[in-house]
Amino acid sequence: MVLKLLFLMVLFLNANSLSMPETFNGFLVPEEDYLKWLKHMGSFKHSLFQKAKNKFKPCLTMKVSSKPRSGEFPTVQKAINSLPVINNCRVVISISAGTYREKVEIPATTAYVTLQGAGADKTIIEWGDTADRVENGRPLGTFGSATFAVNSPYFIAKDITFKNKAPLPPSGALGKQAVALRISADTAAFISCKFIGAQDTLYDHIGRHYFKKCYIEGSVDFIFGNGLSLYEDCHLHAVTTTFGALTAQKRQSFLEETGFSFVNCRITGSGALYLGRAWGNFSRVVFAYTYMDKIITPRGWYDWGDKSREMTVFFGQYKCSGPGADFGGRVAWSRELTEQQARPFISIGFIDGHEWLLN
Template sequence: MGSSPHSQFDKAENKVKTCRNITVDKKRKFGDYFTIQKAIDSVPIVNLCRVVIYVYPGLYREKIDIPPTKAYISLVGAGADKTIIEWSDTAEQMGPSGRPLGTFGSATIAINSEYFIAKNITFKNKAPLPPSGALGKQAVALRISADAAAFIGCKFIGAQDTLYDHIGRHYFKECYIEGSVDFIFGDGLSLYDGCHLHAITNSYGALTAQKRESMLEETGFSFINCKVTGSGALYLGRAWGTFSRVVFAYTYMDKIITPKGWYNWGDKNREMTVFYGQYKCWGPGADHGGRVWWSRELTQQEAKPFITIGFIDGYEWLSHLKF
């Protein structure tokens, strides 16, 4: 499968040169379109060059879907606090088919196309914070289900299941991600670089639920130079997948991190197969002394594969992008 260091992925060949600019203005003064979905619909069915959609300031009340055939789309806001996309679906809500949407279908924006870039924009699911243990309240702000996506200076706002980092290699740079339970979850191979992760739970919450299911899968989440703040008692991760893999390096952790740090999803067998590590983290929640025995303080050698864009094969598809 291609020549990527990660054999499950094809070699990533990004397109940087812009062939078309589109503008969106909800006030209908300047833009080519007044909804973001209409702008996406205008992109050719099989798109082969970089299309940049500039979104003017405003609150865009839209549920957006980018289909698999429309690769190389960039969505650029006027600033994360100025350009906001929001919707409020939850997993239990009925969809057009007459069945519940499910977590997958609850997303405010669903990205199914490769080589997507978002910059300076907020993705929000406005569904209220559910009580602890409530069922069907998953409310995704953004779902990324495709390879080689980058998010720069974006905000992801929600409660339960905010960011569905579903499948593919993804890069999050200087983003703000807010939620309560499993607010970064999925089976992506993703690097979070310089991000602010903020919990809003009043009880127990969890920052990640990574779903790696076998040793053959090369997926996992790595957080470098991040900071974790908020309320409640927060696990760094829960073992959604049997081989769940998450690393935090050079990251500030506020006192909200529960001393144990990690949760086995109620399955003791997963303690033998997960890979949970910290490397040179700091702050009142970073103390490794009380952590579960099946997490580890990494050595420099163990941490090395996780702390550069090489973790996501980024030298192939990221390094020449102009952010």
């Protein structure tokens, strides 16, 4: 009975979204429809404000191979599609070495999925969509451009590269957002993964997320969204030839428990890079114990062309090093944090990790 009700709800909501498409600058915005769905189901409030409980002991293991044998799957999406509509136990999908040219999406009800690669340089999932690509008569938009999209909670990925192979767009080009991975669910962890792209590489959309020993490459806003996320021991690499920005965090209210924290990370690359742009009125980003190469512009941060945001954003750094870490030239509305101010941002407590991350 529950499955039938869920199925009817999805059909009803899909019908509404098809009959009343929303657009922005000529692009469809399926993201807004998705957020309405989350609000309707109560998942967003439930996942962020009630205690999370993860499951680590696997009930099922599966294998994906580019040269599949009996019982193995040839693509990641086929393995995902074989799972129950509502999945309530940990499923481990082992992906052998190879380049998998496919676009993958994990549905909202398929929770507790672990993807285990053979190494980030050996297991690669890639596609090449951009926001302006037209499919079924409509542009995909940034939300729909993702090579890999996760809509379900308690997702784990290890030792995999997620890549959007769309070329680096020229400066000022429109519609060239090209997401490698979009995480639109709570309580997700990425360990020793790589995210390769140019504009808008990693869509850290909503929910609590943990990135450990990951490599993230891009040009403009290549880590963006409204997640509550901790990046620990990660390598952040810019590939812009002009000006770029590492983050674009979209916290819109003082009451929102979202923000990005980078701890013990390393920033390298080319061009001139802002640490972040204030996508949201209350954007919140902190860098701690992070090495910053000379590519970091002295001002460090950009207000998105809205001076009022300088009064409400929270941009800070704590005990960072390297030629780009000098706080002397930073904008006056950023902060050099004290130990007390930095403390909430530099442990897994920032993302309530003691509830769902520790095994």
